[in-house]
Structure formats: structure tokens, C-alpha cells
Amino acid sequence: MKSLSSVTLPLVLILCLGQLGCSKMSSSPSETPPAEGPIEPQSDPLQLSVSDSEIAPTETATLTASGGASPYVYSVVSGTGTVDASTGVFTAGATASTVEVSVEDANGDTATSQINVVIAEEPEPVEPTVRTIIYKANSKRLLHNVGAYDPAKGWTVGMSSTEAPNYLIYGPFDTDWGGGTGKATFTLMIDDVTKDTKDVAIIAVFDETLRSTVSYLKVKRSDFSTANQMRNFELDMDLAGRDGNKMQLLVYWLTNTTISAGDITLEMQLPQ
Numbered sequence: 001m002k003s004l005s006s007v008t009l010p011l012v013l014i015l016c017l018g019q020l021g022c023s024k025m026s027s028s029p030s031e032t033p034p035a036e037g038p039i040e041p042q043s044d045p046l047q048l049s050v051s052d053s054e055i056a057p058t059e060t061a062t063l064t065a066s067g068g069a070s071p072y073v074y075s076v077v078s079g080t081g082t083v084d085a086s087t088g089v090f091t092a093g094a095t096a097s098t099v100e101v102s103v104e105d106a107n108g109d110t111a112t113s114q115i116n117v118v119i120a121e122e123p124e125p126v127e128p129t130v131r132t133i134i135y136k137a138n139s140k141r142l143l144h145n146v147g148a149y150d151p152a153k154g155w156t157v158g159m160s161s162t163e164a165p166n167y168l169i170y171g172p173f174d175t176d177w178g179g180g181t182g183k184a185t186f187t188l189m190i191d192d193v194t195k196d197t198k199d200v201a202i203i204a205v206f207d208e209t210l211r212s213t214v215s216y217l218k219v220k221r222s223d224f225s226t227a228n229q230m231r232n233f234e235l236d237m238d239l240a241g242r243d244g245n246k247m248q249l250l251v252y253w254l255t256n257t258t259i260s261a262g263d264i265t266l267e268m269q270l271p272q
Contacts, residue, residue: 043067048103048111054118055092061115063088068105077102077112092117131178133266135249141172142264146253153189154230154262157253168201169251169261173208179243180269181236186251187262188219189230197222201259202252205237209245214238216250221257230262239268 046068052061063083065072074083077100080093090101092115099115135142137154145166147157157168186203197220204216215235224231239247251261 046109046111048113054116057094061090065103069107073104131268135264143171153260156260158258168253173246182268184235185265186233187230189260191258193224193227200257204250206248
């Protein structure tokens with residue numbers, strides 16, 4: 001009989017015999033045991049976002065942190081403005097600036113973001129589309145053949161006047177009305193609205209240079225509903241081909257009533 005030392009045994013058997021209680025022979029390595037203790041989950045990286053990345057001076061924006069470990073502390077790194085360290089409400093300063101803001105979490109990690117504080121550009125001025133000229137009743141630019149100025153009524157002529165029908169207002173012979181369209185608004189008042197329905201005045205826009213009427217209206221007593229109360233009468237105008245001409249506003253009195261003429265307003269469309 002050969003001794004045990006003289007018999008060549010498989011390596012696995014030799015290893016097994018050297019261990020008491022070996023019950024399984026295998027050439028496969030044993031499984032690696034798990035690391036000691038539970039594996040801690042990793043948190044998301046710290047990030048900082050802003051509700052509005054562009055605001056006007058003195059306006060507010062809200063900073064919001066995510067990831068990392070709370071609590072968070074917010075601060076302004078550079079630029080003008082302040083931030084509430086706990087709520088993250090940022091208030092811009094009074095001047096334009098690029099503001100860098102930051103948040104720090106409980107682990108000491110930081111994240112940053114930017115807010116642009118901008119001053120809005122002034123809008124381009126809107127060019128007027130209508131030119132308005134007001135000729136006051138007592139303006140020296142308007143002329144009169146009859147009547148007198150009454151501060152409470154305007155330029156006034158009465159039935160008791162011995163004057164014949166004539167111009168209560170004429171002029172101003174201005175040459176700067178342009179060549180567009182527009183309207184002239186006359187204000188008139190009479191003392192009696194029930195006497196009859198006859199014409200009491202004629203109003204007109206007149207081109208003195210061409211000696212031609214642009215527009216006119218015969219004003220009747222029945223056009224007034226209330227005595228001694230001003231009423232507006234409008235004349236449309238088209239001054240095409242009349243740019244630079246001498247222009248007049250006319251109020252012609254027809255004698256059969258007391259009449260007052262107030263301010264005359266000219267509104268001309270400007271070329272765009």
C-alpha cells in the first residue's frame with residue numbers, strides 16, 4: 001500500500017483535507033462577500049435656478065435651489081441688489097447690472113446663476129397724426145366787420161344793430177395749413193330758437209389765393225335746440241393742391257337774430 005504522501009492527489013482534495021468539515025469539493029471560486037454596512041444613496045448635485053433671468057431695476061425674482069442637502073443659504077456674489085438668505089427673494093438695485101447670485105447647501109457646496117437687471121429703452125416718440133390749431137374768438141388774427149367781443153359769449157352781433165349782413169369773422173389768411181384733409185369746428189350761439197326756421201348765418205372755409213370756397217354750410221335757426229347755448233358746427237376740408245395758399249375761416253351774419261361766435265378749431269391730418 002502506498003502511503004498518502006506518495007499518492008498524488010488533486011489540488012482541490014488537498015485543500016479540502018486541510019480544512020475540517022469540508023463537505024463540498026469544487027474548483028469554482030467562492031462569491032465575493034458584500035461590503036460592510038448599507039450603501040448610502042447619492043444625492044443630486046446642487047443647482048440654482050431663477051424665476052426671471054431679466055428684470056427691471058427694483059423688481060424682484062425668486063431663487064430656487066434643488067439637489068444637494070438642505071438647508072440652503074442664498075447670497076449675492078456681485079452686482080447690485082439684495083437677496084433674502086432664507087427665502088431666496090432677490091430685489092434688484094436701482095441701476096442696470098449683471099448680478100451673480102449663489103446658494104450654499106448644508107454640505108458647503110455652492111451653485112451660482114445670473115440675473116440681468118436692465119433699464120427698458122424709452123419708446124420712440126409717436127409722431128402726431130393730427131395738427132390742431134385753435135383760433136380764439138378774440139384773437140387778433142381774426143378780423144370782424146360787425147359786432148363786438150363779449151367775454152361771456154364770444155364775438156357777438158344783435159338784431160338791434162343797424163348793420164347790414166356782413167362778416168362777423170373772417171381771416172386769418174394763414175398759409176401753413178398744409179395740403180391734406182381735416183375739419184374746421186365753429187362754435188355758434190343764438191338768442192331765440194323759436195322765431196322761425198330761416199338761415200341765421202353762413203360758415204365757410206375759403207381759399208383766398210384761388211378765391212374759391214373749400215366748404216360751407218348755411219346755418220338755420222332750427223339747427224339750434226336751446227337758446228343761448230353754444231353748439232358746434234363742423235366743416236370737412238380737403239386742401240389738396242392748396243398747400244401754401246392763404247386760407248380763411250368765415251362766419252357771415254344774416255341780421256335776423258342775435259348771434260355769437262366762439263373759438264374755431266382747425267384739425268388737419270398730417271402726412272405719414
